[in-house]
């Protein structure tokens with residue numbers, strides 16, 4: 001079966017007379033298989049929205065190829081659009097309309113059976129508030145309405161940019177149940193999110209983008225497994241020595257993220273190297289442990305966006321990696 005979504009070598013450069021050229025996508029690749037919930041992750045400004053907008057024909061790329069549901073886009077968009085539900089920008093709703101009126105209007109416009117309105121209101125948990133004005137809705141309720149609007153036509157592929165934005169913990173959990181339920185019914189779901197713990201719980205597979213390039217992809221378990229053992233946490237006999245020890249390790253070629261009472265050290269071949277390198281400079285390790293790997297630590301590591309004490313990271317300060325081969329960027 002062909003992939004539901006396939007992007008190869010996508011290029012996009014924004015040009016403006018005032019700011020010049022800015023490369024948003026730099027040979028980006030992405031594959032989403034049928035029936036998956038797929039997480040699309042990347043730091044601010046890494047190219048997620050540009051990718052999704054390009055896929056939906058809202059932006060013209062400078063190069064690369066894209067297919068949706070096995071057909072080349074943008075050429076085949078008129079044929080596949082009916083089978084793709086997407087919320088890529090915060091949708092604007094008429095504030096004086098109720099959710100039910102809003103969805104009825106959209107159902108009429110899209111030639112969708114009115115019965116679907118009741119079904120999707122139930123699905124996203126808005127049934128009991130469906131007659132109230134959208135203008136009185138909370139952010140999370142508007143988000144649910146947006147998802148309902150994308151579900152109206154029972155798409156095969158649902159693309160959501162930050163669906164959990166503005167949702168409370170209960171709402172996030174409900175959204176998770178909804179996504180899993182949709183996937184179980186055969187729908188493929190692609191969601192971009194910054195809530196990495198949530199992505200780890202909800203998604204079967206992920207693509208991580210950094211500065212317009214794919215830096216990791218694959219089943220979540222594989223991405224985590226490939227990253228296990230990539231780093232160690234280091235405590236010293238004297239916590240006062242942490243910043244000096246960090247400088248020693250950085251100078252020796254390690255990547256170091258200081259935390260309150262420890263250093264997180266990566267880019268080292270063996271943990272013993274850390275102990276030896278520090279001891280040679282008179283710093284003694286009191287505790288050395290493998291980094292507990294979760295999607296957040298993988299993301300921070302790969303995109304190099306972990307906070308550094310005393311520095312305000314700028315939005316374009318993320319990793320530049322070569323295009324990924326066999327699951328990982330080099």
Ligand SMILES: Nc1ncnc2c1ncn2[C@@H]1O[C@H](COP(=O)(O)OP(=O)(O)OP(=O)(O)O)[C@@H](O)[C@H]1O
Nearest residue numbers: 014015022024042043044045046047048049050051
């Ligand atoms: N219309 C535009 N004109 C010029 N540059 C743009 C335009 N839209 C996006 N960019 C730039 O392209 C890069 C990628 O932006 P994009 O919105 O795709 O990132 P993103 O990953 O969706 O970020 P976020 O997580 O903050 O939403 C950024 O540097 C951004 O400033």
